[in-house]
Structure formats: C-alpha cells, structure tokens
Amino acid sequence: MSNGHVNGIHNGVDKMHINGHLSSSRNGNAQSKAQRKQSSPMMPAFMVSAPGKVIVFGEHSVVYGKTAIAAAISLRSYLLVTTLSKSKRTVTLRFPDIDLNHTWDIDSLPWDVFSAPGKKKYYYDLVTGLDPDLIAAIQPHLACVSPEKPEAERKVHQKAAVSFLYMFLSLGNQSFPGCLYALRSTIPIGAGLGSSASIAVCLSAALLLQLRTLSGPHPDQPPDEARLQVERINRWAYVGEMAIHGDMASGVDNTISTQGKAVVFRRPDYSKPPKVRPLWDFPELPLLLVDTKQPKSTAHEVKKVRMLKQRHPELVGSILEAMDRVTESAAAVLDEEEFDNDNAECLGRIGELMTINHGLLVSLGVSHPRLERVRELVDHEGIGWTKLTGAGGGGCSITLLRPDVARDKLEKLEDDLEEENYQKFETTLGCDGVGVLWPAVLKNGLEEDDELGGMEINLDKFLKADGNEGVEKLVGVHGGGGEREGWKFWRVESH
Ligand SMILES: Nc1ncnc2c1ncn2[C@@H]1O[C@H](COP(=O)(O)OP(=O)(O)O)[C@@H](O)[C@H]1O
Ligand SMILES: C[C@@](O)(CCOP(=O)(O)O)CC(=O)O
Known part of the structure; x- marks a missing residue:
C-alpha cells in the first residue's frame, strides 16, 4: 500500500483504529489517551459511481459454479456522500429514484450484535454467507422503513435498506460520523442490468473510503495495489448483494460492476473468492x-x-x-x-x-x-x-x-x-468499473490539481436532476464516449 495522503484520504496504520480493532469508544476509557485517534477534519462530500452490466453468457448456470461472461455498460449509479456535523448522530438514505428517504439514529442501531465476539467482521475479511443472527438484528430497523407504502414498493425500499444496513453495521462502528447517502442511477431498476449490484458496489466503496481503508485511485498506483483495493470493494459489495438476493447470488454482477470492462467469471467453491479472468480486449x-x-x-x-x-x-x-x-x-x-x-x-x-x-x-x-x-x-x-x-x-x-x-x-x-x-x-459494453470523484467538485475545465476553483455538486440539484441526462450532466459525464471530468478509476490492467 502506498503511504501518505491518497485522493485526499489518509491511509496506512490509522485505518486499524477506525475499523474497530482498537476503538472502544463505547466503554469509555478502555483506550488510552496516547492511543486515541486525533480528531480529523470533516470529510468533504464525495461521490462514487459504479456501472450496470449485461451477462452476455451464463446467467443462472453461473450460480452452480459454471462459467459466465459479463460486461460493464455505460449506464451507472452515482452515490453522493455527505458527512454531517459532529452533533448529528443520524444516517440517512435518500434514494429518490425509488422514492426512499429514511433516517436511522446511529446510536439506536444494533452495534452490540454486530461487534459481538465471533460476529465482528473487518474490511479485509472474506464474507461468504449472511449471518442469520445479524439479519434478525436488522429486522426491527427495516420494519420502520416506508410502512405507509404499498407492499411492492416497500419491498424495493427494504431491499435497498437491508443491503445498506448489513454493510454499514458490519464495516462501521458506533462512532461512525453522521452521514447522508444520496443515490441516483441511470440503470433501469430490476431489469437484469445489475442495478442492485451497482448500488452495493457504490455503498461498499463509499464505506471503505470513509473508513480510510482504501488507497487510490491515483494515476501512478501499481496495478497490484489497485487490484487489492478493487478486490476489497468487491468482497463487501457481494455482502450487499447477498442481503438482497440471498446466499445463492453468484457474485458475477458485483464483480463486473466493481472491476468494469468484461470478465470471464466462475465460482466453483462458494467458500473462496471467484475465479475472474478479465477480457481487456472485449x-x-x-x-x-x-x-x-x-x-x-x-x-x-x-x-x-x-x-x-x-x-x-x-x-x-x-x-x-x-x-x-x-x-x-x-x-x-x-x-x-x-x-x-x-x-x-x-x-x-x-x-x-x-x-x-x-x-x-x-x-x-x-x-x-x-x-x-x-x-x-x-x-x-x-x-x-x-x-x-x-x-x-x-x-x-x-x-x-x-x-x-x-x-x-x-x-x-x-x-x-x-x-x-x-x-x-443505447449503451456501450466494456466500460469502467467503480470510480471516485473526491471531493464532489467538478473542475469545469480547470487543471486537476487546481485548488482554487470548481463547482461543488449540490445535493439538492443532484436529488432533483431531471432524468438520466440531468444526472449525467450534473456529475460531469459529457461527450459521446461518456467522458467524465475529475473522476478517477482503479487501474488494474497490467498490460
Ligand atoms: N436507482 C435505485 N435507487 C435505489 N435502489 C435501487 C435502485 N436501483 C435498484 N435498487 C435496489 O435494487 C433492487 C433491484 O435489484 P434486482 O431485482 O436484482 O434488479 P437488477 O436486476 O436490476 O439488479 C431494488 O429492489 C432496489 O432495492
Ligand atoms: C440469475 C443470475 O445469474 C444473474 C442475475 O442478474 P440480475 O439480478 O437479473 O441482474 C444470478 C446470479 O448470478 O447470482
């Protein structure tokens, strides 16, 4: 892993403190003053984005360990993450595409169950199944999501919520800052184009970035390092996908959404990571x-x-x-x-x-x-x-x-x-995988490292952007080739 600031985020040793190894804020003085992490300035708002996909060959058979070929498409989900001021102890999902707007009180979430011995998971863990006790602990916090909506709509909301909560509670801890996650997607929902996976990838990448457990993406990052980051995002996105689809999910959707381009994918043994062969020249x-x-x-x-x-x-x-x-x-x-x-x-x-x-x-x-x-x-x-x-x-x-x-x-x-x-x-195949816009500022033609200017992506405008075109324009996608100013991608190719 490289050291110092990457993308404006610290990486390196201090991530261990944040991800629960050393932190014990709930039992007060267990952590000595010397060990305590220095308070860091509030994170700027940032965005992550991940593509939808088409399975070109092998849907369903892939669930039984057979080979599939999938390619990332140019339709994408965009997640804007805003950290709230310290006094606000809430976490909110604002997903206007499905008319979901829900806030949980962070301190009321079942952190004790998720951090119990034998249950606690870390950002580098490989989670290959959902824990029924953890799913059960989430249920009361799902029951309050959109109770007034018709059953079908409620289900859509609860799928998004369970995916988020499982990842948030597994990766986070009670001292996680208050946050607002706003999501817009240009992928049609539930149409077989991997909308859920792209959201799981966005949420996984966002949480791992907030926990400062990711380095990059940055242009001179070695491919091996980039691959490790992408692998971590993918592992947790798979957890989010399982929360929606159950343990039978093959993981092909989240893999192609994270990695981008096209892949030959196989998961013969569910207790191990899948075998993935990128097709660079798709x-x-x-x-x-x-x-x-x-x-x-x-x-x-x-x-x-x-x-x-x-x-x-x-x-x-x-x-x-x-x-x-x-x-x-x-x-x-x-x-x-x-x-x-x-x-x-x-x-x-x-x-x-x-x-x-x-x-x-x-x-x-x-x-x-x-x-x-x-x-x-x-x-x-x-x-x-x-x-x-x-x-x-x-x-x-x-x-x-x-x-x-x-x-x-x-x-x-x-x-x-x-x-x-x-x-x-209209879509192109073989597009980029997960990307980051940090901070959520478009440079409007200014140089990348020009600290002075740019236009911050406004939350309200993002939530209200008109259709796919409005969303893409706001997040800086322009031109027939889908060029995106300021966005960075983990470059995993080694050729
Ligand atoms: N734009 C969106 N905003 C919020 N949640 C979404 C959006 N698109 C998809 N989802 C979530 O993903 C679920 C759809 O997943 P799924 O049935 O697997 O469809 P797909 O085949 O598109 O992945 C929805 O029920 C919802 O919870
Ligand atoms: C049917 C399946 O092979 C693909 C499902 O794709 P989607 O959710 O329809 O985008 C299931 C899986 O691979 O987990």
Whole structure:
C-alpha cells in the first residue's frame, strides 16, 4: 500500500483504529489517551459511481459454479456522500429514484450484535454467507422503513435498506460520523442490468473510503495495489448483494460492476473468492439492449431453477453443463486474435451460441412471453441473434445485430418495439468499473490539481436532476464516449 495522503484520504496504520480493532469508544476509557485517534477534519462530500452490466453468457448456470461472461455498460449509479456535523448522530438514505428517504439514529442501531465476539467482521475479511443472527438484528430497523407504502414498493425500499444496513453495521462502528447517502442511477431498476449490484458496489466503496481503508485511485498506483483495493470493494459489495438476493447470488454482477470492462467469471467453491479472468480486449459488439418493462425478481427466478434442479437433478445438471460449454466456446471465440466484430462470420459464431444459450434458459423456465416476443420480432426479420440477459422472468434481452442488416429493417423493429411498450437502450459494453470523484467538485475545465476553483455538486440539484441526462450532466459525464471530468478509476490492467 502506498503511504501518505491518497485522493485526499489518509491511509496506512490509522485505518486499524477506525475499523474497530482498537476503538472502544463505547466503554469509555478502555483506550488510552496516547492511543486515541486525533480528531480529523470533516470529510468533504464525495461521490462514487459504479456501472450496470449485461451477462452476455451464463446467467443462472453461473450460480452452480459454471462459467459466465459479463460486461460493464455505460449506464451507472452515482452515490453522493455527505458527512454531517459532529452533533448529528443520524444516517440517512435518500434514494429518490425509488422514492426512499429514511433516517436511522446511529446510536439506536444494533452495534452490540454486530461487534459481538465471533460476529465482528473487518474490511479485509472474506464474507461468504449472511449471518442469520445479524439479519434478525436488522429486522426491527427495516420494519420502520416506508410502512405507509404499498407492499411492492416497500419491498424495493427494504431491499435497498437491508443491503445498506448489513454493510454499514458490519464495516462501521458506533462512532461512525453522521452521514447522508444520496443515490441516483441511470440503470433501469430490476431489469437484469445489475442495478442492485451497482448500488452495493457504490455503498461498499463509499464505506471503505470513509473508513480510510482504501488507497487510490491515483494515476501512478501499481496495478497490484489497485487490484487489492478493487478486490476489497468487491468482497463487501457481494455482502450487499447477498442481503438482497440471498446466499445463492453468484457474485458475477458485483464483480463486473466493481472491476468494469468484461470478465470471464466462475465460482466453483462458494467458500473462496471467484475465479475472474478479465477480457481487456472485449470487442465492441453491435448490441441492441431491450427492456421488456416486465418486472422480475432475481431471487424468485434463481429459486425456480433451484427447485427444478431438485426435481430433475440429472436433467437440469446436464442443461447447466451444456450452458457451461456454450460460455466456454464463446470465450474461446472472443479470445481469438483474428476475431473481428465487423465480420459476419465471426459475429455469426457468437450469435449462434447466444441462440443456444437462450434456448437452454427457456428450458430452465426463466424466459417470459415478452422476452420471447422480442426474439420473434428479431428472428422474423433476420436481424440478429437474441437472448435474455440477467435473471429473466422479464427484464432485458440483448440482440447481437448482423453487420449487414438494412437500416429500414432495424428502424421497423425499433418502431414495433416502441409500439409494444418495450424500451430500447443505447449503451456501450466494456466500460469502467467503480470510480471516485473526491471531493464532489467538478473542475469545469480547470487543471486537476487546481485548488482554487470548481463547482461543488449540490445535493439538492443532484436529488432533483431531471432524468438520466440531468444526472449525467450534473456529475460531469459529457461527450459521446461518456467522458467524465475529475473522476478517477482503479487501474488494474497490467498490460
Ligand atoms: N436507482 C435505485 N435507487 C435505489 N435502489 C435501487 C435502485 N436501483 C435498484 N435498487 C435496489 O435494487 C433492487 C433491484 O435489484 P434486482 O431485482 O436484482 O434488479 P437488477 O436486476 O436490476 O439488479 C431494488 O429492489 C432496489 O432495492
Ligand atoms: C440469475 C443470475 O445469474 C444473474 C442475475 O442478474 P440480475 O439480478 O437479473 O441482474 C444470478 C446470479 O448470478 O447470482
């Protein structure tokens, strides 16, 4: 780890004090004056951001240790973290996309349960399952979240809240400063594009930054060090994902959201970290991303497959095995040096594998008539190859477009989709992973290290920003390539 200030944050030995190793503020004088951490100035407001993803191959089979290929997309979540003055002992989530605004009194949270011997976890721990006692301790603090809302909305709120509270209570301690976490996302919610994972990644990165346990990102950081930071963020984001989806979550969503670009992912042993192979040269595939606008539940679809597997272990086992072969074949094709994303034959090979993958997903029962309708429209016109992406049961599909497809055919498809209430998304694959804007100030063309100027991202404006465009403009995303001024990313590539 590098020393000194990184990104304006101290790192190094003092993190141990903050993350609970030495701190014992609740029993007063146990800590000697000499050991006590010097009071530090209030942190500036800062932002973190993490992308959504598409699973190109291997959803569901990945839950059973098979291979998946996933790529980060340009749709992202943005989290603005504001530290409150010392006297304010509250923590607030303001997530206007889902109309959630909830405040907990920090001192009323179940710190004793989370810091009990055998329960306490540290920022460097690998947590591979949720602790039922800790989940139980959180329940009373969820019960008060949006009690007046209809059941469906309440569930969405509680998922976000449980993910946050589990991470906050595991990583933090009672002397954590009062904070406000404001979140906006350009990723459609619950559409199979990894909205929950991107939020878990933002929250994990924010908490680890607040605890001063991360170094960087900074431009001259060695890739090994950057990888360690990204690994830590990912581990805790996985905990947040499990809190939403249960222990069956494979971790592919949070991994691609943290790391960015594209990855070949496998988790054969859930007690160990996954095996992740980055695909640095992931080709710019001509993809059409379509949201069916049919709500789905990942947990429900994953459970359906589990039950099917219990009823037909051998049959489902062989389907999962076939899915693994499809993904491995696709990885091999994408890895070929001569793979050319403008070449019809190359695309056809990937397209064929997508069609097979989709067929296998259908046989597991995770498609939906609205997904099949997209496939029908695309197949009828011979436009490309379509598969569902994510958990299925609704959500999104991806279509790999033939390079020679006539413009008018494509326009007709787009019109048909619009008429039938589908939403098309323009997005790029292989985008950056988790990023940090520290402090939350846009330089407006000034030099990076110019201390004098810049425009602070205003909380109120952020909360009220109009749609995806408004959010992106406010956080400094501009230009067709999604350039972001001032944002920094952990650079893990070593080539
Ligand atoms: N923009 C958002 N603001 C707040 N919470 C969100 C947002 N997007 C997603 N979430 C949380 O993530 C959950 C969706 O997770 P999930 O069903 O896995 O969908 P996805 O497939 O998009 O990841 C929601 O119920 C909500 O708790
Ligand atoms: C179905 C699954 O493979 C992917 C789920 O993706 P999403 O939540 O629909 O974005 C589940 C998992 O990998 O944990």
